[in-house]
Amino acid sequence: MSIEVVGLTKRFGAFVAIADVNLRVETGELVALLGPSGSGKTTLLRVVAGLEIPDEGRVLFDDEVSTDRRIADRRVGFVFQHYALFRHMSVFENIAFGLRVRPRATRPPDAEIEQRVHRLIELVQLEAMADRLPSQLSGGQRQRVALARALAVEPSVLLLDEPFGALDAKVRKELRRWLRRLHDELHVTSVFVTHDQEEALEAADRVVVMNQGRIEQVGTPPEVYAHPATPFVYDFLGDVNLFRGRIEHGKAYIGSLEFDAPGAADREARIATLYIRPHQFEIDRVGNGEQQFRARVAHVNPAGPMVKVDLVAEWGDPVRVEVSQERFRALALEAGTEVFVRPTDMSIFTA
Amino acid sequence: MTAFAARVQSVCVVLCELWSTFVALTPGCEL
Numbered sequence: 001m002s003i004e005v006v007g008l009t010k011r012f013g014a015f016v017a018i019a020d021v022n023l024r025v026e027t028g029e030l031v032a033l034l035g036p037s038g039s040g041k042t043t044l045l046r047v048v049a050g051l052e053i054p055d056e057g058r059v060l061f062d063d064e065v066s067t068d069r070r071i072a073d074r075r076v077g078f079v080f081q082h083y084a085l086f087r088h089m090s091v092f093e094n095i096a097f098g099l100r101v102r103p104r105a106t107r108p109p110d111a112e113i114e115q116r117v118h119r120l121i122e123l124v125q126l127e128a129m130a131d132r133l134p135s136q137l138s139g140g141q142r143q144r145v146a147l148a149r150a151l152a153v154e155p156s157v158l159l160l161d162e163p164f165g166a167l168d169a170k171v172r173k174e175l176r177r178w179l180r181r182l183h184d185e186l187h188v189t190s191v192f193v194t195h196d197q198e199e200a201l202e203a204a205d206r207v208v209v210m211n212q213g214r215i216e217q218v219g220t221p222p223e224v225y226a227h228p229a230t231p232f233v234y235d236f237l238g239d240v241n242l243f244r245g246r247i248e249h250g251k252a253y254i255g256s257l258e259f260d261a262p263g264a265a266d267r268e269a270r271i272a273t274l275y276i277r278p279h280q281f282e283i284d285r286v287g288n289g290e291q292q293f294r295a296r297v298a299h300v301n302p303a304g305p306m307v308k309v310d311l312v313a314e315w316g317d318p319v320r321v322e323v324s325q326e327r328f329r330a331l332a333l334e335a336g337t338e339v340f341v342r343p344t345d346m347s348i349f350t351a
Numbered sequence: 352m353t354a355f356a357a358r359v360q361s362v363c364v365v366l367c368e369l370w371s372t373f374v375a376l377t378p379g380c381e382l
Contacts, residue, residue, distance in 0.1 A: 098376035
């Protein structure tokens with residue numbers, strides 16, 4: 001089932017949580033709503049679910065207006081950050097809940113409920129835990145139960161609000177890969193909220209970046225990461241170095257240093273901010289005088305696949321650079337080393 | 352925010368999530 005929101009606005013008193021938001025999620029897509037706290041992503045999800053009533057705008061499921069329909073009538077599966085499991089019920093009973101509370105006319109027979117719940121328990125890989133109470137499970141296992149419970153009512157749409165927010169980093173990573181695999185298997189239209197850019201970029205088909213109640217950019221993970229539409233998206237998705245400078249006829253200037261900036265070819269002289277990601281630099285021990293600036297190594301962190309090198313540029317600003325392990329060994333970098341740095345790529349946003 | 356206020360807030364969030372889940376799963380139930 002596709003989801004479309006048109007001109008959606010929601011206020012809480014004087015605070016505008018979402019402002020004139022338009023978005024379409026195609027059938028079978030897995031979409032991430034990504035943004036900092038207070039950006040409106042959870043409110044948008046709750047409005048889509050029917051847990052909040054919008055002040056303006058419409059929500060359409062399969063091009064049919066659903067704004068006035070109740071949440072249970074929308075056939076929405078909702079998963080929360082804190083699992084929201086019924087603590088007095090076993091794993092089995094939690095998952096069966098949505099089927100057992102149906103009116104007698106639409107309720108499946110007990111044998112069928114049992115069969116469906118066991119299938120879901122298998123799907124979320126908790127076969128040995130069916131009789132346990134939520135308090136006897138780990139956080140990751142509880143969230144899998146919550147997901148199975150949401151899926152039990154065969155929802156047309158699955159909405160997840162910070163589903164991995166309460167879990168530690170390792171379990172988060174495992175679960176988001178598992179969610180991706182599960183989605184590939186089930187193809188239920190799904191929207192999940194996260195403030196973790198790595199999670200959004202790894203799990204989602206498309207990422208919706210939100211800020212202050214508005215959508216900043218919608219795109220596939222490579223699109224939003226490699227071609228951020230706004231300075232906010234650039235800053236929010238991954239580490240970035242900001243340089244205040246100016247651009248003029250295909251050149252960018254930071255102080256007296258001059259760099260090629262093909263993206264600024266037709267622009268007249270303007271004040272600009274240059275955004276350069278840590279991997280978009282080349283470091284050398286010897287200067288060749290071409291589009292380089294001098295810097296001193298302040299700190300080196302070699303843990304991880306890339307070595308993170310904190311530099312102090314010749315004009316005193318800190319610069320974060322990432323180099324491969326091989327390059328790091330070849331350069332023999334350590335605190336205090338003098339280096340020459342050349343940006344290999346940059347994005348420019350004028351004031 | 353005091354520790355007590357933070358505790359009250361987190362309990363309220365959990366209760367809100369539980370109630371929303373109940374409503375989402377129960378036909379005929381309204382917010």
